[in-house]
Amino acid sequence: MKNIDRRKWLKTVGLSSGFALVGGLEAFAVETPDKVTSNGLIKLSSNENPYGPSKRVRAAITDSYDAACRYPFQALSGLVEMIAEKEGVTKDHIVVTGGSGEGLCAAGLVYGVAGGEIIAADPTFQQILRYGEAHGAYVHRVAVDATFNHDLEAMAKRITTRTRLIYICNPNNPTGTIIEKNQLQDFCASMSEQAVVFSDEAYYDFILEPDYPSMVELVKKGNNVIVSKTFSKVYGMAGLRIGYLVTRPDIASRLKRSVMARTNMLAIAAAKEALKDDEFYKFSLMKNAEGKKLIYGALDDLGLEYIKSHTNFVFFKSGRHIDGLIADMKKENIMIGRPFPPFYNWARISTGKVEEVELFGKAIRKVLG
Numbered sequence: 369m370k371n372i373d374r375r376k377w378l379k380t381v382g383l384s385s386g387f388a389l390v391g392g393l394e395a396f397a398v399e400t401p402d403k404v405t406s407n408g409l410i411k412l413s414s415n416e417n418p419y420g421p422s423k424r425v426r427a428a429i430t431d432s433y434d435a436a437c438r439y440p441f442q443a444l445s446g447l448v449e450m451i452a453e454k455e456g457v458t459k460d461h462i463v464v465t466g467g468s469g470e471g472l473c474a475a476g477l478v479y480g481v482a483g484g485e486i487i488a489a490d491p492t493f494q495q496i497l498r499y500g501e502a503h504g505a506y507v508h509r510v511a512v513d514a515t516f517n518h519d520l521e522a523m524a525k526r527i528t529t530r531t532r533l534i535y536i537c538n539p540n541n542p543t544g545t546i547i548e549k550n551q552l553q554d555f556c557a558s559m560s561e562q563a564v565v566f567s568d569e570a571y572y573d574f575i576l577e578p579d580y581p582s583m584v585e586l587v588k589k590g591n592n593v594i595v596s597k598t599f600s601k602v603y604g605m606a607g608l609r610i611g612y613l614v615t616r617p618d619i620a621s622r623l624k625r626s627v628m629a630r631t632n633m634l635a636i637a638a639a640k641e642a643l644k645d646d647e648f649y650k651f652s653l654m655k656n657a658e659g660k661k662l663i664y665g666a667l668d669d670l671g672l673e674y675i676k677s678h679t680n681f682v683f684f685k686s687g688r689h690i691d692g693l694i695a696d697m698k699k700e701n702i703m704i705g706r707p708f709p710p711f712y713n714w715a716r717i718s719t720g721k722v723e724e725v726e727l728f729g730k731a732i733r734k735v736l737g
Contacts, residue, residue, distance in 0.1 A: 412718045412728055413703040415541070415571075415681050419655060419721065420604010422648035425638045429608075432637035440633045447636050450643050451612055455584050460617035464636075466629040468570055468598035468611030472496035474626040475533065475566055475594060475613075480505025484532035489518045491708045493541045493568060496533075506530075516543040516675055516683070520555045527562055534559050536583075537568040539575060542708045542716045544677030549580055556583050560592040564619070567595045570611075571679040573602040573649075574656060584614050594619060599635075601680060602652045603642040610635040656680045659719030666729035670736055681705070681718045686736060690715055693735070700731035 411418075421429070435443065444464055452459045465471040472495045480486055480500025488497055490509035497507045508526040513519040518536065527534075536556065539546045547555070556565045567583035586593045598611035610631045613623060642648075663682045667674045674684035686693050690707045693715055697704050705716030719725060 409698065409701050409703045410720065410724045410727060411703045412720045412724060413705050413716075414606075415601065415679070415718045416606050416720075417601060417604035417652055417656075417680065418724070419652060420648065421608070421638060422604065422642065422645050424645045424648065425603070425605070425641045428637045428641035429634050432634055435633050435637075438633060440631060440636055443633055443636050444631070447640050450640060451614075454643060455582075455614050457584070457588060457614060458617070461587065461614055461620060463613040463615070463620050463623050463627065464631060465611050465613065465627055466631050467600055467606075467609040468568070468596040468613075469495050470609075470627060470629055471594075471596045471611060471613040471623070472566075472568065473499040474623050474628075475564075476500035476505065477503050477626050478622060479533035479564060480507075483530065485528060485530045486533045486535060487523050487526045487531060487563075488535040489523070489537065489540060491542060491711065492535070492537045493570075496535055496566065496568075500533075505532075512540075512543060512545075515545065516540075517545040518547055520547070520551060524555070524559065527559070531563045533564050533566055535566045535568065537570075539571040539678040541571065541679065542681070542705065542714075543683050544675050544679045544681060546575060546577075546580065546678045549577070552583075553581060553586070556586055556593060557591060560586065564592045564594060567593060569595055570598045570601055572597065574653065574680055575678045576657075577678075587614050587616060590616060592616070592619070594623070599639050599642055602649060602656075603639075604648075604652065605635070605638055605642065608635040608638050610639050655722065656719050658722055659725045662722065662725045662729060663717060663719065666732055670733065672736070681716050683708075683714055683716050685713060686715045687713055688736070689713060696735045697731055700734065702728050702731045704728075 448459050448462045448464060451462050476496040476499035481503045483504050483506060485506045486497060486500050487508045490511050501507055510519055510523045510526060559565050569582060572582060583593055583595050587595060594613055594615040596613050600606035660677060660682060667684050672684050674682055690712050694704060717728060
């Protein structure tokens with residue numbers, strides 16, 4: 369779904385104002401699989417979309433089996449064209465990767481190797497940082513501010529002559545926060561004059577503000593900006609491993625040389641169909657909003673502090689060390705998110721299926737009530 373269409377739809381169904389659930393949304397419902405479990409546990413720990421892949425995407429995967437004996441390079445061209453049209457850029461701006469994680473790793477390698485410095489919030493998604501460190505990068509981790517958001521002023525102060533990359537995970541994982549749109553645009557534009565800015569938009573589709581910008585707009589202006597997106601979240605394709613980067617063609621060429629695993633024929637066929645399946649896209653957003661509303665209700669009943677989320681998970685203050693809470697919730701057959709230091713008395717819970725989230729509500733009331 370193109371950004372302008374997404375904005376119109378958000379306004380139409382009312383998701384832009386406080387997770388409102390209006391009548392008739394179930395008209396978007398599609399046939400979905402049984403709940404995702406791991407060793408008999410309900411898995412609400414990895415920010416996956418258990419409603420996917422959609423029925424149409426599954427059919428596309430099945431229909432592509434005969435092509436699985438072929439290398440994916442030729443088929444990839446068609447997907448790149450579709451992504452370029454969606455994002456409003458040329459094909460030379462697109463780098464398709466094995467999940468957005470591979471794009472993160474490629475950037476961590478390219479800009480972190482041999483002592484290059486990377487600046488990022490803390491806590492945030494770690495893949496690009498850890499991969500960079502493994503190849504000689506020095507990472508400046510800057511604590512989030514009192515609102516659990518990126519402290520942009522403090523991050524700017526960390527820039528040195530060796531800074532190669534500034535990583536912005538927005539919405540942020542695990543906090544679920546977004547940066548105020550004008551501050552975000554100003555920061556990315558100005559900082560991109562000193563280093564490459566990497567805008568991780570894995571959760572962008574879940575943002576409830578209809579006019580919230582993607583940093584692809586800065587890429588179009590020629591700024592030193594890389595944007596990563598994924599099919600893992602709203603499209604429900606985490607296990608297929610396909611995502612992409614949008615960046616200036618010269619940066620794209622450099623990153624392509626460091627992409628290793630790439631993707632595959634089945635994932636390419638799935639991604640092409642997913643981009644056309646607006647019904648499932650809308651259904652996923654609706655179910656995610658419904659799941660968050662249930663989580664908020666359970667946390668409100670317990671009087672627990674939490675952060676209103678722009679993602680498919682909620683970060684809340686349990687008041688207990690996360691290790692003990694993980695163990696106790698596991699006894700109730702619920703898997704919750706891993707530790708996110710230094711916030712060891714906070715927990716992250718993903719929005720699974722509605723019935724799974726309802727079971728989480730019962731479990732958390734029992735464990736913390």
